[in-house]
Amino acid sequence: MVPTNSLARAPERLHALDAVRGYALLLGIVLHATISFVPAPTRFWIIQDSHPSLTLTVMFFVIHVFRMTTFFVIAGFFGHMSFHRRGGAGFIRDRLQRIALPLIVACPIVFTAVVPVANWAANFPNGGPPPGAPGWPPVLPAFPLAHLWFLYVLLQLYAATLLLRAGIVWLDRDGRIRAVGDRALLWAMRSPLAPVVLAVPIGIAFNLDPRWLVWLGVRTPDQSLITNAQALIGFGTAFGFGWLLHRQTDLLKILEQRWLFNLVPAIVLIAVCLDLGFIRPPLPAPLRFVAATCYALAIWTTTFAMIGTALRFLSGYSGTRRYLADASYWMYIIHIPIVLTLQVAVSQLDWPWPAKFAGILLVAIPVMLGSYHLLVRHTFIGAVLNGRRIPRRDANVGTAANSAAM
Structure with missing residues (x-):
């Protein structure tokens, strides 16, 4: 069966989708x-700043609602594109190079870099390794994947998708089952209730988890x-x-x-969830159901809104966005030790939180961009991460499809 693709128009839109992937990272x-500025009854980061911020707490909450779901939608979209361009064997080789290899190499390096920072933080109030953090070497299956967990989950999703496909x-040799699936997705997407349909699995998972908290x-x-x-349910969905959208x-x-249309309810739903999040847990059962349901809906309305907004306003080519999208993978891999070091360094200073937060980003981002x-x-590392080494003469030239297929 031939998928109903409009690839003739896709390249213009891929700039927007690649920007979404980069901005999510x-x-x-x-x-x-923001996390060191989030006040919490129990410490869950290696340092709590002496100047907590309600503004940064809200920022943390809002970003956390949609960021990874949006990333995994784009990863599935470009994953399907890459599979059909490279074939099964080529796709597997590419994923092993660009996902598995960075995970294997980066995990011990990042962990080694974080340990001295955590020990340094232990010299300050509300500092040090968070309670319950696994030591080294870990006792399997415990393993400190930290912020690189998304690579590990991606590998699982790739494997599961290839097996399922x-x-x-094998069962659907004439393509009828896939045709039915395509029509079902078409029907769902034409309905304004598409975010509701997609929110059902993770909403059920939230409601079945007695330890689930809005935050x-x-x-x-x-x-x-x-x-x-x-x-697995939330990010697998x-x-x-x-994958099917492509x-x-x-x-x-x-x-x-x-x-x-999606942005307005997303804002309302996030506001409701945020309000419920400030109620001291445990929430009464009716409120807990409302919170879990609203959060699941907020995930998908916001994800739809972010992708739709990018398609509406970022579809044209931009050299700056192209560069940031290329750099985002490397920056995300290396950022934790850098950000933690800066958070600990400013944590006890008697500066207002805006100055501290701005200082962290104004130091960290140029360092990460410069290292990229x-x-x-222009090195073999770039070839591993982005799928190809960018020659210096072509530093400002590229297409979204070449490196967006994470």
Whole structure:
């Protein structure tokens, strides 16, 4: 069966989608920079700043709602594109190079760099390794994946998708089942209730988890090699949706047209969740159901809004956005030790939080961008991360499809 693709129009839109993927990673750097300023009854970061901030707490909450779901939608979309361009064997080789290899190499390096920073933080009030953090060497299946957990989950989703696809192709030799799936997605996307349909699985997972809290969102699988069911359901739904969305790229137009339609309820739902999040847990059962349901809906309305907004306003080529999208993967991999070091350094200073937060980002981002330009962009490391080494003469030239297929 031939998928209903509109690849003739896709390249213009890919600039927007690649920007979304890059910005999702860059927002992760901003999110982690806010955490030391988030007041919490129990410490969950290596340092709590002496000047907490309600503004940064709200920023942390909002970014956390949609960032990774949006990333996994884009990863699924570009994953399907890469699979059909490279074939099965080529796709597997590419994923091993660009996902598995960075995970294997970066994990011990990042952990080694974080340990002395955590020990330094222990000299200050509210500092040091968070309670319950696994030591080294870890006792499996406990393993400190930290912020690189998304690579580990991606590998699982790639493997599961390839196995599932192979089974469907074997059973569905004439393509009828896939045609039904395409029509179901088309019907769902044409309905304004598409975010509601996608929110059902993770909403059920939230409601079935007695330990779920509004501030947690989708429980991140960062401390174990056994990925929790909530993450598999939430991010697996997002990845699968993105994979199927690439079979019918005309559906991107619906997201673009409804960017404001999705943005308004997203803002309202996030506000409701934030308000419920400030109620001291445990929430009464009715409120807990409302919170879990609203959070699941907020995830998907915001994800649709972010992708649609990018398609509406960022579809044209931009050299700056292209560069940042290329750099974002490297920056995200290396950012944790840099950001933690700066957070500890300013944590006890008697500066207002805006000065501290701005200082962290104004130091960290140029360092990361500089290291990308000097050490990565034109080297074999760039070839590993972005799929190709960018020659210096072509430093300002590139297409979104070449490096966006993470």
